[in-house]
Amino acid sequence: MFVARSIAADHKDLIHDVSYDFHGRRMATCSSDQSVKVWDKSDDGEWHCTASWKTHSGSVWRVTWAHPEFGQVLASCSFDRTAAVWEEIVGESNDKQRGLSHWIKRTTLVDSRTSVTDVKFAPKHMGLMLTTCSADGVVRIYEAPDVMNLSQWSLQHEISCKLSCSCISWNPSSSRAHPPMFAVGSDDNVTYTGKVQIFEYNENTRKYAKAETLMTVTDPVHDVAFAPNLGRSFHVLAIATKDVRIFKLVPMRRETATTSGPTKFEVQVMAQFDNHNSQVWRVSWNITSTLLASSGDDGCVRLWKANYMDNWKCTGILRGDGTPVNGTSGQAGAANVIGASGTLASQAAVGGAASAGRYFFPHLDPPRTGSRLGHLLPPLTHRADV
Template sequence: MFVARSIAADHKDLIHDVSYDFHGRRMATCSSDQSIKVWDKGGNGEWNCTASWKTHSGSVWRVTWAHPEFGQVLASCSFDRTAIVWEEIVGESNDKQRGQSHWIKRTTLVDSRTSVTDVKFAPKHMGLMLTTCSADGVVRIYEAPDVMNLSQWSLQHEISSKLSCSCISWNPSSSRAHAPMIAVGSDDSNVTYGGKVQIYEYNDVTRKYAKAETLMTVADAVHDIAFAPNLGRSFHVLAIATKDVRIFKLVPLRKDSSSSAPTKFEVQVLAQFDSHNSQVWRVSWNITSTLLASSGDDGCVRLWKANYMDNWKCTGILKGDGSSVSGQPGVLSGVLGSAAALSALNGATGR
């Protein structure tokens, strides 16, 4: 049975993001109080704050973990127009520090002219790469050529989306049949303009990212976006948090392998739910992509699951305090991964 736990986060302002590490044993939170806190799960299941430090000179919108293959590495982004890479170092210099860890700033990425609204590490198979998106409509991709020296990052690509960017998601597929792909969401206030979600694909011939698809049916501000883990599927599944929850299926159409044109997709709407009756702020998948969690201004986390007919249904609702909503499906047992808890973040406003 899923048991909710309450954490006294002790942030002095609104918490904007919660992020789990690969194993789900560590958690990072960030806030408008300009700080990041790192939490470790103890043997008794309680979360303990093991580090807290001031990071930026503005609200910290997002924090994210690199794959543990690259060490204990975090990245954060802020209203102060920067993204920062942090690395945990275990003290060895003296008896007082020995065995104790602290986080140090490895680099500050200062290319953006406006608020940096999201930051994500690329899938592990691509190496140590980091993507940011900004209110100026530019997606930037950086690479650390030497994973042992995280103070050196080179700007590899700049993608101009023409719209204010609010969120990004890498396609996690490691299949050689799928080129590297990034989904970009926009919270542009122009509600008459469709296409608030754009898909960019890397082309081996041109060595650049090009727009492959625009989801023209998404005309409302997009707050979060998430590709589902791809476990050998030939198509891609994308969840979007806007004024409702939407799940899209992107089926690649055949193309000439030598062509420099980006892949075209057949776009299908798998599901659309307005059950939150409010803005939806986060969507998150479990590791097998069988369960989607969403959170909204209604103060609830809702869990969505597809049956064998690929019809998506709500399988559980959690209130902000972790209790289930009476009279609603209560299928909360089983493996939720970190999806439910990650999505238990409400009201991430103010960008």
């Protein structure tokens, strides 16, 4: 059973992204009104806007949090061809009497020649690194050499993907057996090639090289998400395209110890669902990688879970207003929903259901072509107490 509450987001245009911090107690929203808002959750469960400011001179596509080890840091990216890094300053705000926090811009990254479509911080064990992808088909990886001085970022890698990029996801595995790796998706209209590429870091060359292209994914890709890796020897990747797909990437054993090329993978399709009967816009994992949420143009969020035989099935369907579809259950826990009007709706599962699927926001968003409405869903994984 779900109880829905509305939160007036007060954005002046469509909201494109919602992102939770590591602990799930703060969230950030961004919009075509060129602003970012930060929300804090009070002890009574209510969300309060504690900061709102103009960030870019174009639509803001994505906003994301750095790990709290590096402070209260946000990154945003925009149609204005830039990405920006923001840091919260405590005790220096003139708005203190109104309870508003003070965020200042630490840097603007201006290397892209076209719209910056996604921005993600690398996993914490890699240090403070930020990755962007752009419509010009280039992935750029920046590093802050001094975490105490966030105005200094150096461009470490510039990787050409040959296709317009729409989304990126880092493999979160911290195992020494797994080199740093990320997936990048493309919403390019080219139909003859795979739309998801996997890049892996090579210690010998100190560069990223393409390890795999998922050739069976030929439709435009709107989102990619690596599942949290809890000691597995293989990787799991979810993809949002015209349907939901879950891939298993099994590293092949190297022939010799001297092989220096990228890892070769055996690619297996674990599941494929077209239940949305429409474009799928976001996929997001819970912290234990046992639950996947997807959102699509059908106006619903669908929750997927695998049984002990690794057979995936739909375990719940939520409408855009947060109500469960008849005949399905909401056993994934509490949820949050956001609509095209810029109003947030917060849902809480009565009785304290499982926290695995606790935080997500499906919402309406026109794709960058402006041709139709889509649904976006930010991560489920930001739960430190699971």
